[in-house]
Amino acid sequence: MSDNIANIPIAATEPLNATESDPNRLGWMRGSPPLPDKQVRFDDEGMYSFPKLRWAYSNIRRLVPTTNVARGSGPVAVLPRADRDDIDGVMFQPIGRSDTMSWAQSLAANYTDGIVVLHRGRIVHERYFGALDAQRAHIAWSVTKSFFGTIAATLIAEARLDPGAPVSVYVPELAGSGLGNATLRQVLDMTTAIHYSEDYTDPEAGIWQHGRAGGILPRTPAQIGPASFYEFLATLQQDGAHGQGFTYKTVNTDVLGWVLRRATGQSLSELLSQRLWSRLGAEHDGCLMVDPTGTEFAGGGFNCCLRDLARFGEMLRNDGAWNGQGIVPKAAIDDIRGGGDPAHFARAGYVTLPGASYRDMWWVLHNEHGAYCARGIHGQGVYIDPKAEMVIARFASHHIAGNMGIDPTTLPAYHALAKFLISSGS
Amino acid sequence: MSDNIANIPIAATEPLNATESDPNRLGWMRGSPPLPDKQVRFDDEGMYSFPKLRWAYSNIRRLVPTTNVARGSGPVAVLPRADRDDIDGVMFQPIGRSDTMSWAQSLAANYTDGIVVLHRGRIVHERYFGALDAQRAHIAWSVTKSFFGTIAATLIAEARLDPGAPVSVYVPELAGSGLGNATLRQVLDMTTAIHYSEDYTDPEAGIWQHGRAGGILPRTPAQIGPASFYEFLATLQQDGAHGQGFTYKTVNTDVLGWVLRRATGQSLSELLSQRLWSRLGAEHDGCLMVDPTGTEFAGGGFNCCLRDLARFGEMLRNDGAWNGQGIVPKAAIDDIRGGGDPAHFARAGYVTLPGASYRDMWWVLHNEHGAYCARGIHGQGVYIDPKAEMVIARFASHHIAGNMGIDPTTLPAYHALAKFLISSGS
Numbered sequence A, B: 001m002s003d004n005i006a007n008i009p010i011a012a013t014e015p016l017n018a019t020e021s022d023p024n025r026l027g028w029m030r031g032s033p034p035l036p037d038k039q040v041r042f043d044d045e046g047m048y049s050f051p052k053l054r055w056a057y058s059n060i061r062r063l064v065p066t067t068n069v070a071r072g073s074g075p076v077a078v079l080p081r082a083d084r085d086d087i088d089g090v091m092f093q094p095i096g097r098s099d100t101m102s103w104a105q106s107l108a109a110n111y112t113d114g115i116v117v118l119h120r121g122r123i124v125h126e127r128y129f130g131a132l133d134a135q136r137a138h139i140a141w142s143v144t145k146s147f148f149g150t151i152a153a154t155l156i157a158e159a160r161l162d163p164g165a166p167v168s169v170y171v172p173e174l175a176g177s178g179l180g181n182a183t184l185r186q187v188l189d190m191t192t193a194i195h196y197s198e199d200y201t202d203p204e205a206g207i208w209q210h211g212r213a214g215g216i217l218p219r220t221p222a223q224i225g226p227a228s229f230y231e232f233l234a235t236l237q238q239d240g241a242h243g244q245g246f247t248y249k250t251v252n253t254d255v256l257g258w259v260l261r262r263a264t265g266q267s268l269s270e271l272l273s274q275r276l277w278s279r280l281g282a283e284h285d286g287c288l289m290v291d292p293t294g295t296e297f298a299g300g301g302f303n304c305c306l307r308d309l310a311r312f313g314e315m316l317r318n319d320g321a322w323n324g325q326g327i328v329p330k331a332a333i334d335d336i337r338g339g340g341d342p343a344h345f346a347r348a349g350y351v352t353l354p355g356a357s358y359r360d361m362w363w364v365l366h367n368e369h370g371a372y373c374a375r376g377i378h379g380q381g382v383y384i385d386p387k388a389e390m391v392i393a394r395f396a397s398h399h400i401a402g403n404m405g406i407d408p409t410t411l412p413a414y415h416a417l418a419k420f421l422i423s424s425g426s
Helices: A103-109 A143-157 A184-188 A206-213 A229-235 A251-264 A268-277 A306-317 A330-338 A342-346 A411-424 B103-109 B143-157 B184-188 B206-213 B229-235 B251-264 B268-277 B306-317 B330-338 B342-346 B411-424
Strands: A066-069 A112-119 A122-128 A286-289 A302-304 A357-359 A362-364 A372-376 A380-385 A390-396 B066-069 B112-119 B122-128 B286-289 B302-304 B357-359 B362-364 B372-376 B380-385 B390-396
Touching: A066 A268, A066 A302, A103 A112, A103 A411, A112 A306, A122 A306, A143 A184, A143 A251, A143 A268, A143 A302, A143 A306, A143 A330, A143 A362, A143 A372, A143 A380, A184 A251, A206 A229, A206 A251, A229 A251, A251 A268, A268 A286, A302 A306, A306 A380, A306 A390, A330 A357, A330 A362, A342 A357, A380 A411, A390 A411, B066 B268, B066 B302, B103 B112, B103 B411, B112 B306, B122 B306, B143 B184, B143 B251, B143 B268, B143 B302, B143 B306, B143 B330, B143 B362, B143 B372, B143 B380, B184 B251, B206 B229, B206 B251, B229 B251, B251 B268, B268 B286, B302 B306, B306 B380, B306 B390, B330 B357, B330 B362, B342 B357, B380 B411, B390 B411
Parallel strands: none
Antiparallel strands: A066 A286, A112 A122, A112 A390, A286 A302, A357 A362, A362 A372, A372 A380, A380 A390, B066 B286, B112 B122, B112 B390, B286 B302, B357 B362, B362 B372, B372 B380, B380 B390
């Protein structure tokens, strides 16, 4: 910390830092009942506003309807512990800055709610902050996409889904929409071209219309329009040619969810439980947010405990074999790890992800460690570094939604830790 | 079954029977998305209408916000199996009828979703119907009250609650309301006198206002008034003298919930988990419905799996010792089993419960077996028969809310089964 005047937060312009915005310190939802100015509510959108979201993201099911994703009745897959006290001091250079930062400092800079680092399958680092603890489910936001992308890649490897088929083959109702003629591959790699914005700073963006349609955001009587995720998806219009470039649009995953339901005859909660959650030896059930028609929010509605998210990453790092069984075929994992077309990706202009690509709802870095990751707004993530034999699972409640604002103190920290673990052994 | 014309259901006047109203047969919430006429929704109150409620009661958390009641990380308390095939044929005479009915017939007559019978701690009978299975949580409705009554009796036995103190000692905000000057004992035994109706057939009854305030029922913009459970409780007016007679009013339990929160500093979900759910060796987490301020519905919001409900009953039958530990002090259980004042109870006119009483949010039959029970609308129940060493846990979705309509084929069936188990041994 420096006393340099430039570092002193300025009221009304500088957001509260991680300590100042700690939900325990601010007393959200304490008392019986909580005082009106201490309530985090659904109906006033408070749950989506900073700093209230620091409490809400660890309490989603108390605010909206959810459906269970069962862990099943098998034993927990034990994660052996090998805690290290030398990780907090790992130094790295944030993107775009000339100074350095420690791993421990990065956790505060990123408004981390919890982080687990596995090295060779053992927990070497685990921290919880604010409203989160090891037993509590946190919203994964778009990390959810990578779960369903992994299931889709599995079904493709099993020849139960045809990546070259247009969406309308699986979902005839979308034949007249902008996504009906996109192939499943284009949907999975988000190279579809539709008129829809994912700009979280624009209150009229499609992502907010999608959320209001699905009941994830409150609706006033004046807000008419689509009243379920599917009704909204059917209204999307094409905007250019599919397959020309990567543009990140959550609706692709909800279309994928519709395809998965039709292809399997299962709900997404059943499918996620059967294919992944019940096989991972998870400690706890997960849950998915649902819309008023009972349809799960495939693009971002999953909630789970952090160690279980780490188990998912560790299963992938182990080529799909985990907990004494094959869970995801290696062909599916190879397809994910191989990545998409970096030229498609480059057009989207992600300055913190040079040379990266997007494949099967995963972000592939194409770095010298072969790292790939699942990413969700406000700092959610699973980061798999095959060369370092490292998996990082993180939940956060950053005041910024987009990861472009969070990557500068995240990606170089993860890479520095990977190199540290390789060099120091364990 | 008889071909007597009097037994043939008459459309539009006779409700669908259990088979006809089976939620699988009717196809509720099937398909992606479910067709509009197959949807069970919160916003149109469909979840509370028969036959949709037959699906909804096994899917509450998909319809409203809930908070987790954690089972903890201990092992499951195994319930040994000793299934008997001679129970289905146990005969009994329904109240008010001259013919007899078999146990198996009673399950259909009662729109049973699931039933577990324990004899000497072993499962001798277990059945699931419709939308329920052994792994799925079902709404317990007012059985919830008996959980909080048991916790209150425990805290009284520990001298942490004073049954003679007025409610306002614990909750000063209620000093000006009709319940502020009632003693905790009067609240626990529902001998308070307040202007409030529990008539489920009256759409203007207090119970519905209570539900709308708590967000358990949808509110239209025109429906102004209290906007949380606590706001509603503060509006209740006294109507006569407390302590003169039993009248069943759910708001007593929500007042008890407020007292418990203030006395312990815990939320009801934390308290229920710490005191009971985490100690029972439950198979699954439970959950509680919450209002828009995060306050749990103490009067009826608990959901759990059926075997776990049976474990709760078995713990009580064993004088509070279960799963290798003392969970509820025997003094608390003796207080429950001893019952309340039958003269107080008689004034309420429950024709199916002659000689019964109400104590600590439990219904005490004062029959020759010393049976007592927890009861919830539409047929939920836990029935403990000490003499027969029998515990019955049942979830149901009867088209009638009040148990007066369900008791005639329930209470004599339970008593007949108890006598059968005593006489036949095991």
